[in-house]
Amino acid sequence: MAKTVSLKQISKAFTDDKGKLTYAVEKVNLEIEAGQFVTLLGPSGCGKTTTLRMIAGFEDITSGDIFFGDENVNEVPPNKRDCTMVFQSYALFPHLNVFENIAYGLRIKKLSQEAIRKKVESVLNIMNLNDYLERMPSQLSGGQQQRVALARALVMEPGVLLFDEPLSNLDAKLRVVMRDEIRRIQQQIGITTVYVTHDQSEAMSMSDMIIVMNKGKIEQMGSPMEIYQRPKTKFVADFIGSANFVEGVVKGIDNGRLLIETHSGILKVRRDGFKIGQAVTVVIRPEAVTLTKGTTHLGKITKSIFMGQTQEYEVEYDGQHLQITEHNPIQEHVFQVGHEVSLQFSEDSLHII
């Protein structure tokens, strides 16, 4: 049965080489609903793996409490916790074939031969691995090995499934296939999942909730859309997707839209909760700007690159270089380096922090 997971004021401190105490994770609070897919996302060293390892029980916690459902699991050893971890390295047994790799945990639990066969067959079906039963891990591709690793975790029917960067060793195309597959299976089974990655597209495409971490703390949590469209800090805006930042001051309100005065004119932003006179940073996503031949908000193209589905521009504007993306570019309308352009800002897509 899928379980809720609660982290209450969880901290992990390490003593560094000079004997100084440093926090890898500091006072993290997190409530994960049963059946939810939650991703811990952040740059290298932000504490996501340490957090996952504390949930798994591989890492002692310095302070705080972890609950699976109503049970405090602080003192429960990893093999007794109702969770299974899928590792980046797959960690398959090289001397066992696919069937036996998947059956391994069930044999340790001393299930009957018949029960083991039934359970293994059921995950083999879910994972499309029926044709590979007899193969050894060395005879499988990276993607197939990852599937076996996932099948081995699923067969244990854990309350919580944990993933530590499971797709890092796969090539770009296979990563997309596998992430869709993991999400499909997770939804089909409805299992609570905590997934660690530093790849924002993986987090965006798979998660119900993304937890953005920075320096051992949670910077923001929310649905992929909230995190992308309503980042609370520059760090989040910059880490998820690309973002341009323009500094300004709130000058007034017009029809429910804030008027932000910037160096090169007024930007209108549909947003509440800011006061007149307040200094703000306008977050401008690359797709929130349309380039035309108009006469307002003028800028100059400094880079123009055709990427197939998009044309990627860099535009000198307001003393800085903005990254702007145009979707479905048409050859006759594409601007070249040196062209002067007018920037039209989509007020619904702009955001301020």
Ligand SMILES: Nc1ncnc2c1ncn2[C@@H]1O[C@H](COP(=O)(O)OP(=O)(O)OP(=O)(O)O)[C@@H](O)[C@H]1O
């Ligand atoms: N056993 C340890 N002893 C000392 N410091 C540690 C230990 N394990 C982790 N750290 C430190 O804690 C911080 C967080 O590490 P963690 O592995 O959780 O980060 P991460 O976000 O998962 O990074 P990555 O994506 O690189 O794996 C880092 O600064 C790391 O150096």
